[in-house]
Amino acid sequence: MIEVSFYCTPEQAKDKSYIEQAVFSKLKRKDLPVLQFKWFKRSIDARKNNIRFLCTFHVFKENEVIPKNYQPEFQKKIPGQEVHIIGLGPAGIFAALKALQLGIKPIVYERGKSVRERRRDLAKLNKESIVNPNSNYCFGEGGAGTYSDGKLYTRSKKRGAVREVLETLVHFGAPEDILIDAHPHIGTNKLPQIISDMTQLIIDQGGEIHFEHTLTDVIVENGRVMQIEINNSKKIETSAVVLATGHSARDIYQLLFDRKIKIEAKPFALGVRVEHTQEFIDKIQYHGRSNDEYLPPASYRLVTQAMAKGVYSFCMCPGGIIAPCATNQEEVVTNGWSPSKRNNPYANSGIVVSIEPKDLENSSHPLCGLDFQKSVERRAWEAAGKSQKVPAQRLLDFMNHKKSKDFPRSSYQPGITSVEMDEVFPEFITSRLRKGFLDFNEKIPGFVTQDAVIHAPESRTSSPVLIPRNKENYAHVELENLYPCAEGAGYAGGIVSAAIDGMNCVLAIQENLFSKNI
Ligand SMILES: Cc1cc2nc3c(=O)[nH]c(=O)nc-3n(C[C@H](O)[C@H](O)[C@H](O)COP(=O)(O)OP(=O)(O)OC[C@H]3O[C@@H](n4cnc5c(N)ncnc54)[C@H](O)[C@@H]3O)c2cc1C
The missing domain is CATH 3.30.1660 (Dodecin subunit-like)
Known part of the structure; x- marks a missing residue:
């Protein structure tokens, strides 16, 4: 070659x-x-x-063998080897597939519904502002990855594992372009089918998937999880648990805290989601060209320092939509998605400020970050009228400390309410956002414009809690058969790294718990 x-x-x-x-x-x-x-x-x-x-x-x-793309191969189940996987996000799905490849039976409990049923709850959320706490943009088959942009870039240096994830997605119907493009993405319209084909294969291969089954307790003895409790009733004996519940499973952090299982506060980031027109971003990034059939909708990536804290763009969605990502009725949360063609007229991105536990009240408490996140989301919900409408402000008005009188169209479907961001965030966030935006305006002249609107809050960027595990064997530092996994545990950020972590946890389980029994 x-x-x-x-x-x-x-x-x-x-x-x-x-x-x-x-x-x-x-x-x-x-x-x-x-x-x-x-x-x-x-x-x-x-x-x-x-x-x-x-x-x-x-x-x-001629005669040279062209490497074939990945084809999953599964081993016969080894009697007595099974793993309980909590959560069917990217981490849970790839953990289950890896288990099947190793001959381990995966039994998955997912609090949400299948993609088809979940879609109805998303329609209610967008149209009627009704949040189902178990079925929303974060919870359900495929986790937070299903109705996402499906951007597949990662900072992971594990090239082989990244390739395995991408090739697996192609095997299940993602376009081959994701193996080629420097910034691959799939799009919200294609992801649900890919995800449900993956789950179907897990079932066809002898795995179990139980929707609307929530982990509600863990019974611990002698440094092991002996049983897991599902839906506050059924207790199930377990030999290994992969905890892949994502960063929005707040009840899981509370459960671990209540059961005195070690968790720690960790740095995270929080801010706003800014929306420009895609035409504007195209023209700036492509030197005046826009709507060009030969160019993809333009994106940007911005990062700066403001008063010793990082301020950066997060999960930029060209041609995208701002989505209501709350998991409870009395909070609002934004994030963004886009279809495969990225052909909506808007470009949105989180602009967030790094936060460390020491910046917060009660900083020695493991849940201090979570409490802060919750308080911002609730304040935003109250300020915007106690529905799924979000606080919004024209970007230039924000810079000038002025309440906005009117707005251009926003892609956020439940609607927006004019609120000054200083009502939603403490000063240490808004001052850094203002400084950050000034810097971004130098990098992308015109970025700070009256035509851009900021929506609040962008608060679920990463977990504010770490569920600590041993570096060498992935097991929780205190419980030898509990495997804190992916984004919710603080070990991944994004679809690809979560998927890789899911696979790694199962490889570790085989190595630590099952290989000696063969
Ligand atoms: C709108 C949106 C757009 C995004 N866009 C992108 C993108 O373009 N690219 C990217 O890389 N990332 C994106 N992300 C982030 C990405 O989706 C996450 O990083 C990824 O899904 C994390 O995977 P995970 O498996 O660790 O957790 P999750 O995907 O959060 O999955 C956790 C699962 O656990 C379940 N669960 C929680 N608690 C329990 C319980 N007690 N019992 C049983 N089940 C439980 C949940 O229902 C959920 O299905 C986006 C997220 C959102 C919300």
């Missing part, structure tokens, strides 16, 4: 005959019989006026 790379214009990158000719002209030995070439990587360089794509291909000679 030979790797060739070259730059070309966006138009050329979509022109098959140009690409073929460019690949062959790059080959030094023109006489080599070439069988086939495959896209390997594609990234866009829009720093200068002449926007370019960097294209990399793998070229295969």
